[in-house]
Amino acid sequence: MTLIDAHTHIFAPAQREGRERLAARDATFAEMYGSPEAKIADAGGLLRAMDEAGMDRAVAAGFAFRAEADIREQGEYIVAAAAEEPRLIPLAPVNPALPGWEAWAGEALARGVRGFGELRPQDQGWDPLGAAGDRLCALAAEAGAVLLWHVSEPVGHAYPGKAGGITPVELCLLAAKHPGTKMIAAHLGGGLSFYLQMPEVRATLQNVWFDTAASELLYDDDSVSRLVDLAGPGRVLFGSDYPLQSPRRQLQRLQALLPGKVAFAVCGGNADTLFSDRHHS
Numbered sequence: 001m002t003l004i005d006a007h008t009h010i011f012a013p014a015q016r017e018g019r020e021r022l023a024a025r026d027a028t029f030a031e032m033y034g035s036p037e038a039k040i041a042d043a044g045g046l047l048r049a050m051d052e053a054g055m056d057r058a059v060a061a062g063f064a065f066r067a068e069a070d071i072r073e074q075g076e077y078i079v080a081a082a083a084e085e086p087r088l089i090p091l092a093p094v095n096p097a098l099p100g101w102e103a104w105a106g107e108a109l110a111r112g113v114r115g116f117g118e119l120r121p122q123d124q125g126w127d128p129l130g131a132a133g134d135r136l137c138a139l140a141a142e143a144g145a146v147l148l149w150h151v152s153e154p155v156g157h158a159y160p161g162k163a164g165g166i167t168p169v170e171l172c173l174l175a176a177k178h179p180g181t182k183m184i185a186a187h188l189g190g191g192l193s194f195y196l197q198m199p200e201v202r203a204t205l206q207n208v209w210f211d212t213a214a215s216e217l218l219y220d221d222d223s224v225s226r227l228v229d230l231a232g233p234g235r236v237l238f239g240s241d242y243p244l245q246s247p248r249r250q251l252q253r254l255q256a257l258l259p260g261k262v263a264f265a266v267c268g269g270n271a272d273t274l275f276s277d278r279h280h281s
């Protein structure tokens with residue numbers, strides 16, 4: 001049984017030490033990480049948390065920084081960490097609102113990243129349904145890469161970083177435009193899964209997976225089982241949102257909530273398939 005955490009975040013140690021400097025120039029970073037109590041992890045912390053949870057691999061994603069320099073710093077760190085530690089599945093940060101962003105995206109893919117994220121288009125000021133979204137989706141599809149989207153629930157309580165991602169409606173429209181692009185709708189897809197009950201939406205979302213990141217903070221205990229019912233056991237990915245939540249605790253929670261075979265798929269089997277299916281050029 002392979003255990004994979006499909007949603008974690010790591011930063012370069014200098015970025016963690018420079019939290020105040022980053023918060024002063026990046027409003028979204030300030031919202032989510034400005035408080036000294038908000039956890040920021042590096043690769044060493046993630047690997048320790050994985051060991052505690054008995055996790056075989058983890059998707060190490062970036063943050064939707066605005067500035068090129070911050071994206072580069074985090075991206076270089078994630079690339080280097082994954083080169084050193086094959087248990088990490090690297091996703092690079094990217095900002096398609098920046099001129100020349102595709103050079104970085106192409107370089108990151110050439111250096112082994114398996115996708116991009118966590119994507120927050122509204123915070124970065126680009127339209128996922130516009131030209132930048134089209135180019136990012138095409139680039140990902142061509143490389144067999146995966147796009148991890150922060151899906152913003154349109155209802156419910158506020159929390160740092162809730163808004164600023166992609167809405168369930170936008171993600172559905174985007175998937176219709178780019179059926180060949182593999183995407184993960186984070187945080188149970190922000191309610192998008194409800195519409196899988198409409199046959200045409202189900203067909204549209206054939207390349208969309210849903211992760212369970214931070215689900216314990218947002219949804220009730222039966223939510224993941226309902227998601228499995230709606231999306232199918234092959235479309236749900238365990239994600240902790242580490243360091244926001246503990247992989248060990250969230251893994252135990254999901255394994256207790258889901259029947260054995262389903263837990264096997266959700267807690268690793270599905271991510272293993274999704275991330276090993278790579279186009280070779």
Ligand SMILES: [Zn+2]
Nearest residue numbers: 118150151186
């Ligand atoms: Zn998120």
